[in-house]
Amino acid sequence: MDGLLIIDKPEGITSHDAVNRVRRVLGTRRVGHTGTLDPFATGVMVVVVGKATRLAQFLDKDEKEYEAVIRFGFETDTGDRTGSPKSEVQSPKSVSRIDVESILGRFIGEIEQIPPMYSAKKIDGKKLYEHARNGETVERKPIGVIVNELQITSDVNPSDFGHGTSDFGLRIVCSAGTYIRVLAEEIGRKLGVGAHLAELRRTRSGRFSVRESITLDKLEKSDDPSSSLLPVEDAVRHLEPFDLDEDRAAATANGLSTRISDQQFEDGQTLRMLSPGGDLIAVGVFESDTNSIRPRVVLV
Numbered sequence: 001m002d003g004l005l006i007i008d009k010p011e012g013i014t015s016h017d018a019v020n021r022v023r024r025v026l027g028t029r030r031v032g033h034t035g036t037l038d039p040f041a042t043g044v045m046v047v048v049v050g051k052a053t054r055l056a057q058f059l060d061k062d063e064k065e066y067e068a069v070i071r072f073g074f075e076t077d078t079g080d081r082t083g084s085p086k087s088e089v090q091s092p093k094s095v096s097r098i099d100v101e102s103i104l105g106r107f108i109g110e111i112e113q114i115p116p117m118y119s120a121k122k123i124d125g126k127k128l129y130e131h132a133r134n135g136e137t138v139e140r141k142p143i144g145v146i147v148n149e150l151q152i153t154s155d156v157n158p159s160d161f162g163h164g165t166s167d168f169g170l171r172i173v174c175s176a177g178t179y180i181r182v183l184a185e186e187i188g189r190k191l192g193v194g195a196h197l198a199e200l201r202r203t204r205s206g207r208f209s210v211r212e213s214i215t216l217d218k219l220e221k222s223d224d225p226s227s228s229l230l231p232v233e234d235a236v237r238h239l240e241p242f243d244l245d246e247d248r249a250a251a252t253a254n255g256l257s258t259r260i261s262d263q264q265f266e267d268g269q270t271l272r273m274l275s276p277g278g279d280l281i282a283v284g285v286f287e288s289d290t291n292s293i294r295p296r297v298v299l300v
Contacts, residue, residue, distance in 0.1 A: 001026055001027075001028050001049055001050050001226055001229070002049060002050030002051040002052055002229075002232050003049050003050065003052055003229030003230050003231055003232055003234075004046060004047065004048060004049070004052055004208075004229065004230040004231075004232070004234050004235055005022060005046075005047040005048075005049060005214070005219075005228060005229055005230070006044060006045075006046060006047070006208050006212050006213040006214065006230070007022070007044070007045040007046075007047050007213060007214065007215075007216060007219075008042070008043060008044065008045075008210055008213040008214065008215050008216075009037050009041070009042055009043060009044075009045045009216075010042060010215065010216065010217075011039070011040055011041070011042050012039060012040070013039060014039050015033055015035075015036045015037050015045060018033070018045055018047070018216060019031050019032065019033055019047065021216050021219075021220070022047050022049070022216075022219070025219055025220050025222075025225045026049060026225060026226060028049065028050065030049065030050050030053055031047060031048070031049050031053070032047070032048050032053045032056055033045050033046065033047050033048065033056075034046045034047075034048060034056045034059040034060045034062075034205070035059075035060055035062075035064070035176065035202075035205055036120050037200075037202060038080065038082075038200070039082075040080060040081065040082050040199075040200070041200040041201065041202065042200075042201045042202075043066075043200075043201040043202035043203055043210055043213075044202045044203065044204060044205045044208060044209065044210050044213055045202075045205075046059055046205050046206070046208055048235065049229060050232075051232050051299055052232045052235050054297050054299070055232065055235040055236055055283065055297065055299075056235075058235060058236050058239065058270065058283060059205075059206060059235055060176060061175075061176045061177075062176055062205055062206030062207075062238075063148070063173065063174070063175060063176070063204075063206060064173075064174055064175070064176055064178070064202060064204065064205055064206075065171070065172065065173045065174075065202070065203050065204035065205075066171070066172045066174075066180055066200060066201065066202050066203065067153065067169065067170075067171055067172075067199075067200075067201045067203055068169070068170045068171075068172060068180055068184065068197060068199065068200050068201075069154075069167050069168070069169055069170075069197075069198040069199035069200075070167065070168055070169075070170055070184045070187060070188070070195050070196075070197060070198065071159055071161065071165055071166070071167050071184075071195060071196055071197070071198040072095055072156070072165060072166045072167070072168075072188060072191070072193045072194070072195050073089040073090060073091070073159075073161075073163065073164060073165030073166065073193065073194060073195070074086065074087050074088065074089050074090060074165070074194045074195075074196065075087065075185055075188065075194045075195065075196055076196045077118070078116070078118040078181070078196075079116050079118065079179075079181030079182065079184065079185055079196055079197060080181050080184075080196055080197040080198070080200070081196060081197065081198050081199075083118070083196070086194075087194060089163050089164050089165060089194075090192070090193045090194045091164045091193070095156055095166065095191055095193055096156060097152060097155045097156055097168070099156075099191060100152060100156065100168060100187070100191070101152065103187065103190045103191065104150045104152075104187075106190065107147055107150060107183060107186065107187070108147050108148070108149070108150055109146065109147065110144060110145075110146050111144075111145060111146075111147060112142035112143065112144055112145075113142060113143055113145055113178070113179050113182045113183075114140050114141075114142050114143075114182070115128060115140050115143060115179065115182075116128070116179060116181055116182055117129070117131065117132040117137060117138070117140075118132050119179065121140075123138055123140065128140070143177065145174060145175050145177055145178040145179075146174060146175040146178075147172065147173070147174045147175075147178065147183070148173045148174060148175075149171070149172070149173035150170060150171070150172060151170070151171040152168060152169065152170060152171075153169035153170060153171050154167075154168055154169035155168060156168040159198070161198075167198055180197060180200055181196070181197045184196055184197040206238065207237075207238060214228050232280065232299070233272075233280045236272050236280070236283055237272075239270055239271055239272045239283065240265070240269070240271050240272070241271065241272045241274050242260075242263075242271045242272065242273050242274065242284070242293060243274050243276070244258065244273055244274060244275060244276070244281065245276065246275075246276055249273075249275040249276065249281050252273050252281045252282050252284070252295050252298070253281055253282070253298060253300050255295050255298055256295070257284075257287075257290070257292040257293060257294040257295070258273075258284075258292055258293050259290065259291060259292040260291060260292065260293065261291070264291075265286040265293075266286065266288075267286065267287065267288035267289075268285060268286065268287075269285070269286045270283060270284070270285055270296070271283070271284050271285070271286060271293060273293065273295065279300075280299055281295075281298070281299065281300055282295040282296070282297060282298040282299060282300075283295070283296050283297045283299075284296055
């Protein structure tokens with residue numbers, strides 16, 4: 001059983017929990033995912049099954065899109081509503097939509113973020129949240145991320161949390177690896193009121209949208225859950241194709257490189273290597289020094 005499954009992860013379970021439920025439903029252990037969502041977050045998880053697990057590396061760097069609710073008033077130790085407040089509420093009553101709009105431009109483009117302690121990023125082989133749970137703080141270097149779009153989706157209004165806090169909605173289009181919790185905190189700091197992430201929903205991962213997703217409950221109730229799988233090829237359909245002759249298709253299946261003369265790609269560019277019939281034989285990398293495409297992952 002091979003393919004992709006676009007899951008709408010519910011609130012309250014980890015990404016690992018979601019993968020385990022898919023394993024049980026499909027009756028296979030060979031299942032993975034291409035981007036962690038925190039337990040309190042919901043939305044798109046691209047799950048890879050069977051041969052598709054070998055292509056996860058080409059999906060995990062895809063652009064992401066989120067809908068977030070940012071709460072003004074205080075920061076938490078986790079950066080989201082699951083954590084403990086780090087300070088008393090700093091009254092954000094005077095913060096308006098105009099105030100938010102005036103500072104959002106500072107976060108668009110290439111920016112640097114310091115990974116939060118409560119994250120799955122590994123340092124010296126250990127996940128940061130494991131250090132955090134032990135009461136340890138580890139030095140972290142800033143990482144570069146790209147924020148392409150920030151759009152306010154709801155005005156600043158009093159929040160359900162009360163105590164003088166307020167919420168506003170934000171749509172974010174960004175590179176993989178962007179920490180929305182850190183973005184929420186930085187926005188609050190610029191406005192001088194403290195902030196944390198109150199809600200988060202991933203609406204898109206690469207070209208896969210929540211509109212084409214299936215809930216775990218619906219998957220588990222399906223008479224034929226495998227029918228929800230998308231073809232393995234969909235994992236790399238965003239890559240530029242390279243059509244192989246019949247003899248080179250066989251050579252590629254054996255892991256051999258193909259020299260080209262009439263087509264030029266960028267050095268290191270990743271390509272789909274297709275048979276004359278359009279089947280995916282391998283994912284390859286163009287090497288300019290030899291003007292050839294070297295198979296990186298062979299699927300047949």
